Amino acid sequence: MHVGPAVAIALSVLTLAPPADLPDRQATHLDSYRWQGDEDWFGGFSGLSLSADGLEMTVISDRGLLLTARIERQDGRITGIDADPPISLRKGGNGALVGERADAEGLAMAPDGSICVSFELSHRIGCYETLGEKATVLPDVREFRQLHENRSLEALAIDAQGAIYTIPERPARDNGELQVFRYDATGWSVPFTIPRIGSFLPVGADFGPDGRFYVLERAIWVFGFRSRVRSWQIEHGRPTRAKTVLLTYSGKHDNLEGLSVWRDDQGDIRLTMISDDNFKFFQRTELVEYVLKDPLASSPASR
DSSP states (O other), X not given: OOOOHHHHHHHHHOOOOOOOSOOOOSEEEEEEEEOOOOSTTOOOEEEEEEOTTSOEEEEEXXXXXXXXXXXXXXXXXXXXXXXXXXXXXXXXXXEEOOGGGGOEEEEEEOTTSOEEEEETTTTEEEEESSTTSBOEEOOOOHHHHTSOTTSSEEEEEEOTTOOEEEEESSOSSOSSEEEEEEEETTEEEEEEEEEOOTTOEEEEEEEOTTSEEEEEEEEEETTEEEEEEEEEEEETTEXXXXXXXXXXXXXXXXXXXXXXXEEOTTSOEEEEEEEXXXXXXXXXXXXXEEEESOTTSOOXXXX
16 A cells, blocks of 8 residues: 555654553564665565575565565574566566556465465456466456455465465455455355454465464554554464464554565574555665564464
8 A cells, every 4th residue: 555645744754652552472573674775666565475494585566576585694683685686577478567557565475486466456466477477367356346446455375275365455345354365276255354453454464384374464653654463373264363463663663564474493483574665765665573482372362
């Protein structure tokens, strides 16, 4: 989602609010790395996927560009990023996606190595077997046509069996539940919903190496952005054992939209997130990492 002018002005002046209703968090902030680039295309990163060892990264921008990069680390913390030139997502033939068709938001890697991307303004999901070639667009869903412009398919994840999950940022009908759409060999379904709590809306998702379904949510306040990560165990196709593992106060981080969950060499779960700077001079692109020292410990459930 792109930040409107009024919110942008407020964020440029007010960047921090006092901590509020922070839970007993499992996630501990490890580090924040500011990623900078001088190129005109640099910025707007809203989708993220890391390799199993946290050293290879793929990101997507809301201008339809995909980048691969190597992450340099020292003692587990990010010290540098070596990025390859960007690749334009294709519309077929030699043409690159432009305008509303290029507004890519979610990114997920399939077990077979293909890459799936969700698009927001033109509601759809495309999967690429080979970068630089035309995507295979998944069949349309009636509910997608009813989604809000600039508030649709942001969160995208793929499970170990290759099923694709997506969550609209704002549902077409706000009844306090967030629909989770799944695409598999049988087609589209809505296997479950998750409760919407407070003003947070989903912007990123991933299945962790622990098998849990993690959802990154964002709230926009006049004092800045707040971020929350909730997770569920999916058992018999239903979400169970809900946890809130991360909740930040306003201004702690920038506009976190992409999430990748992996396991580090200490055996701990890492939450790596990337911020979408909306190409605004007063925002920043940052990679933020939290660690879950005991992913099986209990915390106040989000139900």
